[in-house]
Amino acid sequence: MRKIAYTLHWSPIWGRGILKKVLSQARSWLEAGHDVRLFMLTPAADAAEHIREVDSLVPVSIRLYHGLAGRFAHYYPLVRMVLDWQPDLLYHRYAGYYPALAGLAGSLPTVFEINTDDVNEYRIGPAYRYWYNRLTRRRLLSRARGMIFLTAEISRRPHFTCFHKPSTVISNGIALSRYSPLPPASNPHPRLIFIGSPGEPWHGIDKIFLLAERFPAWCFDVVGPHAAQIEHPTPANLTLHGPLDRSQYEPLFAQADVAIGTLALHRNKMQEASPLKVREYLAFGLPTIIAYNDTDFPDQHPFILQIANTPDNVLVEVERIAQFVEAVRGRRIPRSDIEHLDVAYKERQRLEFFHRVLAQGQQS
Numbered sequence: 001m002r003k004i005a006y007t008l009h010w011s012p013i014w015g016r017g018i019l020k021k022v023l024s025q026a027r028s029w030l031e032a033g034h035d036v037r038l039f040m041l042t043p044a045a046d047a048a049e050h051i052r053e054v055d056s057l058v059p060v061s062i063r064l065y066h067g068l069a070g071r072f073a074h075y076y077p078l079v080r081m082v083l084d085w086q087p088d089l090l091y092h093r094y095a096g097y098y099p100a101l102a103g104l105a106g107s108l109p110t111v112f113e114i115n116t117d118d119v120n121e122y123r124i125g126p127a128y129r130y131w132y133n134r135l136t137r138r139r140l141l142s143r144a145r146g147m148i149f150l151t152a153e154i155s156r157r158p159h160f161t162c163f164h165k166p167s168t169v170i171s172n173g174i175a176l177s178r179y180s181p182l183p184p185a186s187n188p189h190p191r192l193i194f195i196g197s198p199g200e201p202w203h204g205i206d207k208i209f210l211l212a213e214r215f216p217a218w219c220f221d222v223v224g225p226h227a228a229q230i231e232h233p234t235p236a237n238l239t240l241h242g243p244l245d246r247s248q249y250e251p252l253f254a255q256a257d258v259a260i261g262t263l264a265l266h267r268n269k270m271q272e273a274s275p276l277k278v279r280e281y282l283a284f285g286l287p288t289i290i291a292y293n294d295t296d297f298p299d300q301h302p303f304i305l306q307i308a309n310t311p312d313n314v315l316v317e318v319e320r321i322a323q324f325v326e327a328v329r330g331r332r333i334p335r336s337d338i339e340h341l342d343v344a345y346k347e348r349q350r351l352e353f354f355h356r357v358l359a360q361g362q363q364s
Helices: 017-031 047-054 067-085 099-107 127-141 205-214 246-255 276-283 318-328 343-363
Strands: 003-009 035-042 060-064 089-093 110-114 146-149 167-169 191-195 219-223 238-242 258-260 288-290 304-306
Touching (some): 017 276, 035 047, 035 067, 089 099, 089 343, 099 127, 146 343, 191 205, 205 238, 205 318, 238 246, 258 318
Parallel strands (some): 003 035, 035 060, 089 110, 191 219, 219 238, 288 304
């Protein structure tokens, strides 16, 4: 295996977290000696600028589209770009069926990255999206040479095991070399931070509002959504910053005592995750509150508080939250505790799986 094509559909409304992950993966493959190119379908005319600001060394081919019909239509020229490049393997972050993509997966050895339980997650959104995905997902996933799952929980779901494909579990990683642990904060009252995206109910932003109301002396910074995108009245001790890039939110991280991860994964009918935003919190050294089983931390950790993954978790466990915040104030996570999150370690595992999949294909 020499040439790896990475196909991705990306919209700026999802933030740069996905770009950071994808580009760090591709960079690791480049550094391992492979020829790599990212092929991106996007509605963002400034996508190239976003990519350069994250990582300017990964080769990228971009195809712009406008509207839903344009997204389907422009997948065909994107596929032609991939085929003209003649890769040995295609890696695709699964996000639904496109006829052109299914044709490409039938032409090249293809490994799909499965980041979520799409069948259950899509139940939350528009009905047309859910039913389109249910009726078409087999046409694409059945063509996979292999699947890489973000969590063991997802890998065991019947709507994935039914394909009987070679698979492995590799949770989200982060390029630790690009982050330095922040000095401990020294606030007169606890300060907490959350970073996420609007329109994703499993983040549990409404629960952060409940915490802010329960602890009026604490300060909360919420990065991602605007006030207009939130249905609840904003407590006086909570600031909605809207979307920020790293240069803008890193000072907020430096001021924080504790970070908040996903609090409502139960809304996706899931128990296990490895969110990118939590990896970034930990890379900066921030103690973190989560409400799910983290794939990389199966055991208790003194700087990670795991509360129940239930609708009333914040209210039921408010005392545990208060005790944890008080215990970790003025402290940071030792880098030695999170070295296994490094993208270099994760991507060695991924490349080994690629080789196994290609070898099995040759034998069959």
